[in-house]
Amino acid sequence: MASKLYHWLNERLGFDDLYKGLLDRPEPRGTWWNTLGSATLFLFTMQVMTGIFLLMYYTPSPDHAYDSIQYIMNEVAFGWLIRGIHHWSATLMVLLVFLHMLRVFATASYKYPRELTWVIGVFLLLTTLGMGLTGYLLPWNQRSYFATTVATEIAGLVPGIGAFITRTLRGGTDLSALTLSRFFAAHVWMLPALLTVLIGIHLYLIIRHGESEYPTEED
Amino acid sequence: MDEKFKQRVQSRYQQALQRGERFWPDSIYKDLLVSLGLFLLLIGLATFVGVEPEPRVDPNDTAYVPRPEWYFLFLFEFLKFIPGQLEWVGAIVVPGIGVTVLLLLPFIDRNFYRHYSKRVLALTVMGVIVVDIVMLTIMAFAPAPAPEQSAIKSMQMWAGLIIPAMTLILLYAFSGILKEPASQRKTMITTASIAAIAIIVLAGGSAFTLQRNAPPKEKVAVAGTIPEQIAQGEELYAVNCTECHGADGDVTVIQGVEGLDGKVVTPISSKDVMYTFTDDTLFNIISDGLPELGMVPFGTASGGELSPGEIGAIVTYMRYTWDDRVEVPEAAQGGGIPALAEGEVPSYDVHIAPLTKRYCVSCHRAGKENNNYLMTSYEEMLNTGDNAPNVVAGDANSILLQVIQGHEVEGKTGTINIMPPNGKLLKDEYVDMLIRWVMAGMPQTAEDAAAAATPAP
Ligand code: HEM
Numbered sequence: 001m002a003s004k005l006y007h008w009l010n011e012r013l014g015f016d017d018l019y020k021g022l023l024d025r026p027e028p029r030g031t032w033w034n035t036l037g038s039a040t041l042f043l044f045t046m047q048v049m050t051g052i053f054l055l056m057y058y059t060p061s062p063d064h065a066y067d068s069i070q071y072i073m074n075e076v077a078f079g080w081l082i083r084g085i086h087h088w089s090a091t092l093m094v095l096l097v098f099l100h101m102l103r104v105f106a107t108a109s110y111k112y113p114r115e116l117t118w119v120i121g122v123f124l125l126l127t128t129l130g131m132g133l134t135g136y137l138l139p140w141n142q143r144s145y146f147a148t149t150v151a152t153e154i155a156g157l158v159p160g161i162g163a164f165i166t167r168t169l170r171g172g173t174d175l176s177a178l179t180l181s182r183f184f185a186a187h188v189w190m191l192p193a194l195l196t197v198l199i200g201i202h203l204y205l206i207i208r209h210g211e212s213e214y215p216t217e218e219d
Numbered sequence: 220m221d222e223k224f225k226q227r228v229q230s231r232y233q234q235a236l237q238r239g240e241r242f243w244p245d246s247i248y249k250d251l252l253v254s255l256g257l258f259l260l261l262i263g264l265a266t267f268v269g270v271e272p273e274p275r276v277d278p279n280d281t282a283y284v285p286r287p288e289w290y291f292l293f294l295f296e297f298l299k300f301i302p303g304q305l306e307w308v309g310a311i312v313v314p315g316i317g318v319t320v321l322l323l324l325p326f327i328d329r330n331f332y333r334h335y336s337k338r339v340l341a342l343t344v345m346g347v348i349v350v351d352i353v354m355l356t357i358m359a360f361a362p363a364p365a366p367e368q369s370a371i372k373s374m375q376m377w378a379g380l381i382i383p384a385m386t387l388i389l390l391y392a393f394s395g396i397l398k399e400p401a402s403q404r405k406t407m408i409t410t411a412s413i414a415a416i417a418i419i420v421l422a423g424g425s426a427f428t429l430q431r432n433a434p435p436k437e438k439v440a441v442a443g444t445i446p447e448q449i450a451q452g453e454e455l456y457a458v459n460c461t462e463c464h465g466a467d468g469d470v471t472v473i474q475g476v477e478g479l480d481g482k483v484v485t486p487i488s489s490k491d492v493m494y495t496f497t498d499d500t501l502f503n504i505i506s507d508g509l510p511e512l513g514m515v516p517f518g519t520a521s522g523g524e525l526s527p528g529e530i531g532a533i534v535t536y537m538r539y540t541w542d543d544r545v546e547v548p549e550a551a552q553g554g555g556i557p558a559l560a561e562g563e564v565p566s567y568d569v570h571i572a573p574l575t576k577r578y579c580v581s582c583h584r585a586g587k588e589n590n591n592y593l594m595t596s597y598e599e600m601l602n603t604g605d606n607a608p609n610v611v612a613g614d615a616n617s618i619l620l621q622v623i624q625g626h627e628v629e630g631k632t633g634t635i636n637i638m639p640p641n642g643k644l645l646k647d648e649y650v651d652m653l654i655r656w657v658m659a660g661m662p663q664t665a666e667d668a669a670a671a672a673t674p675a676p
Binding site for chain 2: 038042081094108140143
């Protein structure tokens with residue numbers, strides 16, 4: 001009975017092909033350095049999950065943002081744990097993306113045929129940094145307020161269009177409720193969506209070309 | 220890139236696959252193990268380190284020094300070395316070039332080889348950049364040198380900018396000059412290792428000197444524990460408020476304050492105030508002052524000098540000290556002025572400094588009316604004042620001792636009031652402490668005091 005059901009489902013969904021195509025692949029001999037990419041992926045999923053929890057209580061308005069964070073930290077059961085994980089996972093993710101990039105560079109894995117994997121990777125790095133930058137403002141405390149003031153000021157140094165960029169990021173001349181809602185939208189929707197798509201392409205390319213082998217003397 | 224090269228790469232890859240492992244379970248097993256380790260690490264960090272608390276936004280607190288997330292710190296530090304009018308180069312052009320190079324790396328690096336020994340240039344460039352980023356980050360964490368520490372500043376400049384830049388230029392020059400692969404490798408390896416060692420030594424050295432010369436960090440105990448806040452609040456109260464409200468907040472008539480002499484005030488430690496004012500009200504009074512009534516504003520928002528965190532500490536101190544409805548945490552009791560044992564000689568460092576800080580310094584510091592008698596340090600206490608010296612070793616008639624015992628003194632510039640001038644003398648034990656100190660010859664340190672206590676044989 002069970003095997004019949006399996007067969008029926010397999011015929012329509014095709015797990016066997018999936019298994020063969022995705023999991024049962026040969027790989028060159030790897031080392032622990034090869035786990036950095038998947039470790040980053042793991043942290044990203046942690047961010048998504050804890051982020052969704054935080055979203056249930058967080059309010060993106062200048063009047064309530066700070067208090068909603070206090071509420072998460074002090075009142076919500078395990079709120080401190082969820083926020084703590086989100087905070088530290090963000091930190092580690094940046095670190096790991098960077099290390100992952102260094103290992104890819106060191107083993108020259110960006111060369112033919114994996115050039116595009118690398119290019120997508122750079123966009124992943126930038127998007128991850130963007131997540132960090134936008135997330136920093138959300139607690140609406142002293143540190144986030146002033147750091148964001150400086151960051152948006154720096155963006156204003158671009159010759160010619162600097163003032164325009166600063167105004168667009170802030171939604172006005174100063175940091176305000178508009179800035180907070182813009183950063184919030186970027187942090188919970190735009191950048192995660194972008195990141196998901198980019199990670200999808202990144203992984204597709206990795207499966208298509210296979211993980212690179214460690215170079216030997218002749219390579 | 221010709222077809223033959225591509226075929227060679229592909230066939231070598233196929234060989235590597237033959238010798239390799241399976242994605243499932245070999246690679247996945249390692250991935251899962253690392254993820255599990257990270258998960259445990261995250262829970263540990265969240266539980267034992269947590270998220271540093273920060274005060275609410277206060278856009279008027281211009282004294283706040285902004286600090287970006289640590290992974291942007293190196294850029295921040297880098298910008299410090301760039302002169303003002305070139306800031307856009309440092310902030311936009313250099314990072315812009317960096318990102319572009321990174322993005323186009325597979326197309327810029329046309330070297331076909333992948334083995335480390337054939338990519339010495341690329342790898343050393345990467346090494347220098349990584350070491351420099353790490354170093355800039357470390358420097359950003361070290362406290363900023365004071366303006367007079369220009370030596371350290373220029374050393375930082377060398378370590379953070381000039382040496383790495385020169386190394387990179389040198390590397391390119393060498394790779395251009397020495398086409399001979401074998402010798403090229405050797406020279407480059409030597410240059411690169413020397414540069415790397417130089418950078419690390421310089422960075423370590425400057426970080427170390429910085430650490431040693433760092434001014435003790437001013438602790439803004441914004442989110443400190445209650446005892447910490449009370450201690451901070453007590454100190455701030457003594458400096459800012461004692462002059463008008465008295466050390467115990469019980470002054471009813473202000474005396475000895477320019478422009479407010481004789482002004483009647485509600486004792487702020489009374490139940491009237493403590494029971495009717497909430498913490499927020501107290502906070503606002505201190506921050507905004509009561510201009511019509513003569514109380515100056517203290518908050519930075521209104522032109523004063525106290526940050527919201529500091530005012531909060533004062534409110535906490537007042538609440539815990541004067542409101543009999545709250546219980547003082549044990550750790551905060553004691554008041555900072557150690558009691559004297561029978562026959563013990565007090566010293567300036569241990570006893571007198573906290574005492575004067577609490578009861579006298581509020582008026583006896585620069586910029587106040589006090590016959591130019593400053594009491595913020597040992598030397599000042601001994602030597603300043605229109606009628607200096609106010610303390611004479613072994614003289615029970617020293618001016619200071621007379622005024623704190625309630626006797627006015629005729630000075631050169633007129634009558635010197637009793638001290639503190641608001642009519643409420645110090646507690647007997649503190650008067651006694653000052654007398655014993657003067658009689659013992661005003662020892663400064665605890666050792667001097669101990670020596671004064673045991674008469675020379
Ligand atoms: C959100 C960030 C990222 C995620 C989740 C991610 C994920 C992964 C994973 C799971 C792998 C395969 C396992 C491994 O080799 O570690 C991989 C490989 C790779 N990644 Fe990333 N990556 C990220 C960022 C980057 C960045 C910033 C770069 C470079 C600029 C990059 C370039 C590459 C390349 C070239 C490979 C192929 C390596 C090989 O075949 O040996 N990735 N990535």
